[in-house]
Amino acid sequence: xxxxxxxxxxxxxxxxxxxxxxxxxxxxGAKSVSELLxxxxxxxxxxxxxxxxxxxxxxxxxxxxxxVIAAETELSSLGNFQTNDAAVAIARMKPDKRPQLIPxxxxxxxxxxxxxxxxxxxxxxxxxxxxxxxxxxxxxxxLYNPKVVSATMGSFCRVNVHYTNLTRFIEEAxxxxxxxxxxxxxxxxxxxxxxxxxxxxxxxxxxSAPVEKLIQxxxxxxxxxxxxxxxxxxxxxxxxxxxxxxxx
Amino acid sequence: xxxxxxxxxxxxxxxxxxxxxxxxxxxxGAKSVSELLxxxxxxxxxxxxxxxxxxxxxxxxxxxxxxVIAAETELSSLGNFQTNDAAVAIARMKPDKRPQLIPxxxxxxxxxxxxxxxxxxxxxxxxxxxxxxxxxxxxxxxLYNPKVVSATMGSFCRVNVHYTNLTRFIEEAxxxxxxxxxxxxxxxxxxxxxxxxxxxxxxxxxxSAPVEKLIQxxxxxxxxxxxxxxxxxxxxxxxxxxxxxxxx
Numbered sequence: 001x002x003x004x005x006x007x008x009x010x011x012x013x014x015x016x017x018x019x020x021x022x023x024x025x026x027x028x029g030a031k032s033v034s035e036l037l038x039x040x041x042x043x044x045x046x047x048x049x050x051x052x053x054x055x056x057x058x059x060x061x062x063x064x065x066x067x068v069i070a071a072e073t074e075l076s077s078l079g080n081f082q083t084n085d086a087a088v089a090i091a092r093m094k095p096d097k098r099p100q101l102i103p104x105x106x107x108x109x110x111x112x113x114x115x116x117x118x119x120x121x122x123x124x125x126x127x128x129x130x131x132x133x134x135x136x137x138x139x140x141x142x143l144y145n146p147k148v149v150s151a152t153m154g155s156f157c158r159v160n161v162h163y164t165n166l167t168r169f170i171e172e173a174x175x176x177x178x179x180x181x182x183x184x185x186x187x188x189x190x191x192x193x194x195x196x197x198x199x200x201x202x203x204x205x206x207x208s209a210p211v212e213k214l215i216q217x218x219x220x221x222x223x224x225x226x227x228x229x230x231x232x233x234x235x236x237x238x239x240x241x242x243x244x245x246x247x248x
Numbered sequence: 249x250x251x252x253x254x255x256x257x258x259x260x261x262x263x264x265x266x267x268x269x270x271x272x273x274x275x276x277g278a279k280s281v282s283e284l285l286x287x288x289x290x291x292x293x294x295x296x297x298x299x300x301x302x303x304x305x306x307x308x309x310x311x312x313x314x315x316v317i318a319a320e321t322e323l324s325s326l327g328n329f330q331t332n333d334a335a336v337a338i339a340r341m342k343p344d345k346r347p348q349l350i351p352x353x354x355x356x357x358x359x360x361x362x363x364x365x366x367x368x369x370x371x372x373x374x375x376x377x378x379x380x381x382x383x384x385x386x387x388x389x390x391l392y393n394p395k396v397v398s399a400t401m402g403s404f405c406r407v408n409v410h411y412t413n414l415t416r417f418i419e420e421a422x423x424x425x426x427x428x429x430x431x432x433x434x435x436x437x438x439x440x441x442x443x444x445x446x447x448x449x450x451x452x453x454x455x456s457a458p459v460e461k462l463i464q465x466x467x468x469x470x471x472x473x474x475x476x477x478x479x480x481x482x483x484x485x486x487x488x489x490x491x492x493x494x495x496x
Contacts, residue, residue, distance in 0.1 A: 031476075071349045117365055130472035155475045188493055224378035224492055227403045228279075228410065231369045234485040240484045244472055246405055 002047050002070055002078065003214070010078060010088065016142050021092045026142035028078075030055075031087035035154030037063055041091045047075060065089070078223035093144055095181050101135040101175060105193040106243060109166055110136040111211050112202040113232060118152020121233035122200070127155035129240040134161045135197075137208075154222055166199075170214045173197060177216045179207050180235055184218030187239060192246040198239060203232050250295050250318055250326065258326060258336065264390050271341045273392035275404075278303075278334035283402030285311055289339045295323060296335035313337070317339075341392055346410050347381040349423060352443040354491060357414055357425075358384040359459050360450040361480060367391070368399020369481035370448070375403035377488040382409045383417050383445075385456075418462045421445060425464045427455050428483055434464030435487060440494040446487060451480050 012018040013026045024044065027036050030052055036043055037059035046060075047068040053060055060067060074083035101107055102111045108126055113119050119141050124133055141148060152159075170177055178192075179199040198214060201207035207215070221230060222236050230238070260471055261274045266444055272292065275284050278300055285307035285440040294308075295316040301308055310316060324333035349355055356374055361367050366390050389396060389411045400407075418425055426440075427447040447463060449455035456464070469478060469486050478486070 009450070121482055124475050124479060125482060127473045127475035128469075129473055130474075151479075153476065158474055185275050221376075221489065222492070223376055225375045226378075226406055227372050227375035228401065230376050230485065231372060231399075231481070233479070234369055234373060234482050237482040238485055238489045241469065241489070 002074060003168070006045070006047075006077060008029050010090065012144055013090070016145070016202070019093065019142070019144050023070050024090050024094055025149065026146050027089045027091060027149050028146065029150060029153075032149060032152070032156075033087035034059065035090045035157045036089055036091055039157035041094065041157065043089050043091045045090040046087065047078070047089075049075060049085065052086040075241065080102070091201045096162055097159055097160055098164065099135070100172065101133060103175070104132050105133070105175075106195055106240075107133040107175070107197050108236065109169070109197050109199040110134060110140045111139050111166055111199055112205075113200065114139075114140040114141055115202060115203055115232075116141050116145045116147035117151050118203065118231065118233040120153075120156075122149045122236050123148070123152040123159045123161065124155040125160045125233070125237040125240055127152075128237075129244055131240065132158075132160060134159060135166065136161055136163050137166050138163055167210050167214060170197065170211070177214060178245075179212065180239060181206065181216070181217035181218045181220055182229060184220035186222050187219050187242045190217065190219050190242075192243050197231060198236075198243070200232055200236050250316060254293070254295075255326060258338065261338070261395055264314075264393070267341065267390070267392050272338055273341055273397065274394050275337045275397050276335070276394065277398060279402045280355050280400070281305065281335035281337045281398060282403075283405045284337055284339055287405035289342065289405065291337050291339045294335065294337040297333065298325060300334040300462070344407055344411055346412065347408055348385070349381060349421065350443070351423070353380050353381070353423075354443055354488075355381040355383060355423070355445050356484065357445050357447040357459075358382060358388045359414055359447055359455050360385050360387040360453075361448065362389055363451055363480075364395035365399050366451065366479070366481040367393075368396045368401075368404075370484050371396070371400040371407050371409065372403040373481065373485040373488055375400075376485075377492055379488065380406075380408060382407060382411055383414065384411050385414050391419060392405060395425045403412070415458050415462060418445065425462060426467050426487075427460065427463035427465070428487060429454065429466045429468055429476045430477060431458070432468035433445055434470050435467050435490045436470065438465065438467050438490075438494070440491050446484075446491070448480055448484050 043065040072085040291313040
């Protein structure tokens with residue numbers, strides 16, 4: 001049984017202001033919570049179904065978190081997503097860490113991605129393609145937004161997201177800078193270097209003018225039909241797939 | 249000013265049961281409504297901001313729909329999405345049409361895609377890559393779900409989605425059948441034919457056993473990192489990009 005005070009606290013962490021104040025966030029669902037337990041995040045509190053605790057006893061034995069057994073109905077009413085009925089956890093946010101990129105590394109730069117589902121899918125794709133660092137503009141949706149965490153399917157544990165001023169970051173980096181545009185060189189014809197920064201723009205407005213000025217290679221995904229654009233997260237995945245192929 | 253009865257009617261069309269009963273659906277936002285006006289869908293009623301009507305007067309002159317001018321605040325409170333404050337329309341659903349695929353055509357088969365955002369992004373990607381037909385299992389989320397329509401960014405006007413039994417459809421088709429799996433031949437090494445069916449499985453469970461039996465080519469997106477899987481819509485986009493390249 002989960003106390004009313006805890007339910008209220010968990011709901012409050014859906015709001016960025018309270019997350020910042022408490023320095024805590026919520027992860028929901030079997031996949032996210034299981035990955036969280038296996039990561040270096042500090043898990044503070046956890047409610048889980050008997051089935052989840054059974055499957056994850058190895059990790060639960062190691063955690064210092066307070067663990068509460070709860071019914072699936074109780075768990076699903078607690079979270080944002082009805083299908084996340086296996087587990088809910090409260091964990092401590094990590095301090096924002098500026099990455100030290102090595103020369104042969106690829107990193108994503110997100111210029112104001114607003115949709116939580118998109119940021120989550122981008123983090124998941126970064127994790128799939130072995131991209132360890134994402135640099136996000138201050139206006140990009142918060143990594144610890146519960147919808148973002150959920151959409152990463154656990155990948156938020158393995159990808160570092162650093163929020164900063166993108167123009168300054170680019171100016172201080174020595175990596176080549178690629179930017180996704182509707183007009184540019186066909187990604188399948190670009191001769192990609194061995195590492196670099198890939199800028200993905202806002203869902204509605206694309207890459208902002210100050211960032212655009214710093215882009216050295218305008219790249220584009222070739223179109224065969226009539227859609228005006230692709231979803232920003234999908235475009236990111238397609239570009240990463242091509243970049244990884246071009247290495248060979 | 250939009251009448252209370254109309255507001256209630258629009259809200260009711262968020263529910264599949266009422267959409268089927270009324271044979272009507274709702275499109276929200278400048279992009280979707282503008283595309284709708286330019287399509288062969290029958291638009292019945294439309295509320296739009298003065299700015300939207302100004303920009304789309306060419307199409308508004310041709311429509312038989314009842315057109316109401318409304319304030320942006322009124323429009324955003326009406327829809328599902330706060331950012332869709334330019335226009336809302338009610339249109340008539342089209343009868344489900346079984347496609348007659350030509351031999352050199354690619355079509356997507358969706359085996360139980362449940363997330364509206366995913367179906368919307370898949371329809372948008374199909375439109376980008378010139379795929380005209382999607383065949384969806386009966387359990388796949390409804391094309392006319394407002395979140396699906398919104399996520400297509402207008403592409404629902406150009407891509408035909410046919411709901412049917414997938415195993416029967418595959419058995420009756422003469423196209424080669426490719427299926428996306430976590431284990432299969434690397435998509436970058438597959439020798440794709442000039443046309444075919446690409447099966448995309450459910451977000452959590454992948455391709456169902458009866459459909460799996462009919463798949464001739466198991467294909468996979470190569471992984472470089474640690475994520476367990478990719479988002480289903482993103483995987484669809486990556487596969488379509490590779491298929492279109494391999495044609496050359």
